Amino acid sequence: MKRKLLGVVLCIVLLLSLVGYASGASKYRIFLITMDQMDQHWVTVDAGAKKAVSELGNVTYRWLAPDVKDDAKQIESINNAIAGGADAILLAANGPTAVTSALREATAAGVKIIYVDSPADYPGEQTLATDNEAAGNKAGQELKKALVNKGITSGKLGVVNVNAATASVVQRENGFRAAFKGTAFQILETQYSEGDAARSKDIAANYITQGVVGIFGANEGCTVGTGNAIKEAGGKVIGIGFDKSNTILQLIKEGHLLATMAQNPDVMGYKGIKAAVAVLEGKSPGAAYVDTGVSVLTKDTL
């Protein structure tokens, strides 16, 4: 008798859970997959996405990211999203071809792909990103302008970058270097800090010892380190960086950094969710590429 009762109860539970799932399925399941969970940049993308989700009300949203940037782990995250019933994925791809296999499986499972910050070579519905090469070039032009204004038309320059494998920062550096092509400035061999602010400071300090006239920091950590090194050296080295944070703005106000190229990661997340929902509702998300832009933040514009 007890066994029968247990059996009936279990069947009811099973039926209820099926009903629960069915009613839950009327909401769109969207996953955000970034490169890692710690970089401030991704935290802001997530914040922007959450804002759109709360506005829309018909989205079940989750942020999935490996603890560190790693291709295999990102593939795993994509697979987890597919298995978790994703209708759409907002993806910041580790690299152009790093996760193509997982993306193929996703599309085969009917999942829509929207790229935020870093697209992959695999086709997606829309890409919302900073035009990193243009932004890097802009940074280079600003630095060149400032140096020329001080009467400096030649000398050594240093680049503090994250790593050689992340497309976004590599493009920024390419753009930066292009700004100095044909000039008398010599850009030294790039040093990589993985975005660690303390390591970046060491690298920038070493550049200053070598007599550079300008330094470029390719992301938030690199920029913080560059600014701190210039502050400590107390000299005339001009620093320019990327991304925005309380510390960076402080360094600009104090005059240790010339400017920073502030991205709009929250816009990427916000518009990304809206675009995903549009696609899932059968509408067009708009342009294939949305440049979420950078603003040049200097002492005067703060």
Add this chain to the structure above:
Amino acid sequence: MENKKKQGKLKRILAKRGMGQVITVTIGLVALVIVFALLNPYFLTGRNISNLLRQIAPTLLTGIGQSYVLITGNIDLSIGSVVGMSCMTSATLMTKGVNPWVAVIITYLACLLIGLLNGKLISKAKLPAFIATLGTMTIARGIAQIVNNNYNTDSIGEAAEGFMNFFYYGKTLGLFNTIWITIVIWLVFNFLLSRTRTGRHLYAVGSNMHAAHLSGVNISSTVTKAYLVSAFCSATVGLITTATSGMGTMDAGNGYELYAVAASVIGGVSTLGGQGILLGTVIGASVWGVLQNGLQFAGAPVAIRNIVIGVIVIITVLLDLVVRQNKKVGTGKVGTGKTTSIGLKHKA
């Protein structure tokens, strides 16, 4: 008579276990310095030497902690995460208006708790060191993220200027404070390791845990002390990082545990336990620091850097193994298999 005494002392110092490797590596270090100086005249400027010494400090400090743990035959994988936890905890407290020195004390207490946890998990609960510290590694990193709600902190502000000068930017008698802090910590822990009973117990536990136990050594307390030392060193590096950047970053210290192993191992501390001196860790950390600094001045592309660093670490470990192997063969001892806490079998 005087000469003989002097000769005797020098001989005793040279005969100390682990000195052989230290001398070999020191020669290597000098060679590296000469090469880098030749490649770039800026390398040996006063400014760079000053910077270089300060750049070596975090590796040396974490190296001291890792060496203590390695000597007991264990490993500490949580070092990097404790650095991050220390950085974020201190910075978050300071941005919330807490007095910097109170924040320092709270940070040390929190990090020492991790050290205590490591020690007890490994010695009382008998977890393999690799697993236990792998667990605390992820826990500490999680704490680093949660402490400021998964955001890096704001600038710690002008109120923390005294703190920043003490740990990083200030100079005393011409040397950066960081260097003095490292020297003091090294002197204390070197004394503890080489001149006290605790030190002897640390080596005993690493050489042969059973024999140590039979001799009345408190294994649990000894192993825990090693992890507490490691946590203390990591916490200090975290504070130095906060002072350096003027803010807390969640990814601070990423990978530091392995650099600490490299510094220890290059200096002759064996990963199999019971062997190595802290003087070696100084040289090991210096080799590491000189490589990082010198390769930048040499303009080496990043791929070359990684290969060079990896090759040097492997060569020094191989040297250590070869030397130990030869010693065993020389004395004609036949060993029995012995499993160390990180799960490696080797002939005792």
